[in-house]
Amino acid sequence: MLAYAAHRRQRRRLSPATLSLIVGGHAVALALLITARMEVTGPPEIVKTWVRNIPLPQDPPPPPPEPLAQTPSPAPQSHMTQAPAVIDLPGPGPTVDLGPPTPMVPDIGPALDRPLQPPIVIDPPKAPVKVAARLSTPPDLLRPPYPENKRRLEEEAILRLRLSVDERGRVTAVEPLGAADPEFLSSARKHLIRNWRYKPATEDGRAVPSTLTITLRFRLEDA
Numbered sequence: 001m002l003a004y005a006a007h008r009r010q011r012r013r014l015s016p017a018t019l020s021l022i023v024g025g026h027a028v029a030l031a032l033l034i035t036a037r038m039e040v041t042g043p044p045e046i047v048k049t050w051v052r053n054i055p056l057p058q059d060p061p062p063p064p065p066e067p068l069a070q071t072p073s074p075a076p077q078s079h080m081t082q083a084p085a086v087i088d089l090p091g092p093g094p095t096v097d098l099g100p101p102t103p104m105v106p107d108i109g110p111a112l113d114r115p116l117q118p119p120i121v122i123d124p125p126k127a128p129v130k131v132a133a134r135l136s137t138p139p140d141l142l143r144p145p146y147p148e149n150k151r152r153l154e155e156e157a158i159l160r161l162r163l164s165v166d167e168r169g170r171v172t173a174v175e176p177l178g179a180a181d182p183e184f185l186s187s188a189r190k191h192l193i194r195n196w197r198y199k200p201a202t203e204d205g206r207a208v209p210s211t212l213t214i215t216l217r218f219r220l221e222d223a
Contacts, residue, residue, distance in 0.1 A: 133165045133198040133210045144191035146218060147183045157184040157218045161192075167207040169198040177213065188216055 150157070159180050164173035174189040201210035 128204045129202075131202045133169065133201040133212060135196070136169065136199050137196045141195040144188045144216070146220075147187050150181075150183055150218070151220065154220060155181075156220060157181050159184060159188055159216045159218075160213065161188065161216055162211060162213050163192065163196075164209070164211050165198045165200060166209050167200050169200040171196050171198070184218055 157180075160177040162175045162177055163171050164175075166172050171192050174185075174192050176185055200207040202208065
């Protein structure tokens with residue numbers, strides 16, 4: 001009882017300002033509590049994604065291949081008979097049936113009355129008979145003079161020469177085949193044209209011009 005009386009006395013002592021402060025403090029505390037509850041965030045919301053498979057449109061199947069036109073096989077023909085030949089005339093008009101072809105038989109009646117002639121044999125043309133030119137120069141006129149300058153220098157030479165011989169057997173031209181020393185060539189050309197003679201070449205017994213090749217040696221031991 002004493003405690004209750006003391007409490008009542010204390011409550012009576014509170015002034016209106018004190019009560020206002022107490023009420024205001026409670027209001028502030030309540031506001032802070034509400035704000036704190038609003039700021040607390042809960043766990044993140046789980047968003048569920050649903051995947052749905054949509055089939056893609058497929059290409060239409062290719063059209064079936066058109067059946068190949070079958071060519072009717074030709075009717076077998078008999079080997080005993082021959083079909084008549086048919087000619088299509090241009091433009092309007094009827095078709096002309098010529099019937100089976102008639103074989104062509106040569107008329108050999110008059111030929112049987114004549115005696116058979118022997119076959120004609122044509123011989124191929126004969127090749128002409130050719131004979132080459134032959135040397136007829138005496139031995140003492142065969143050797144051309146040795147050039148004095150080459151003899152002094154003790155030089156030798158081998159010449160390959162092409163000779164032109166006319167239908168009388170005379171040497172008309174001397175041409176070197178390959179390299180040739182001018183002095184040796186000049187001595188040989190002058191001597192051969194002046195002194196060498198040939199039996200001319202012949203063709204079917206007739207004298208004809210010809211050419212031939214010789215080898216001429218200039219050696220000091222023969223000079």
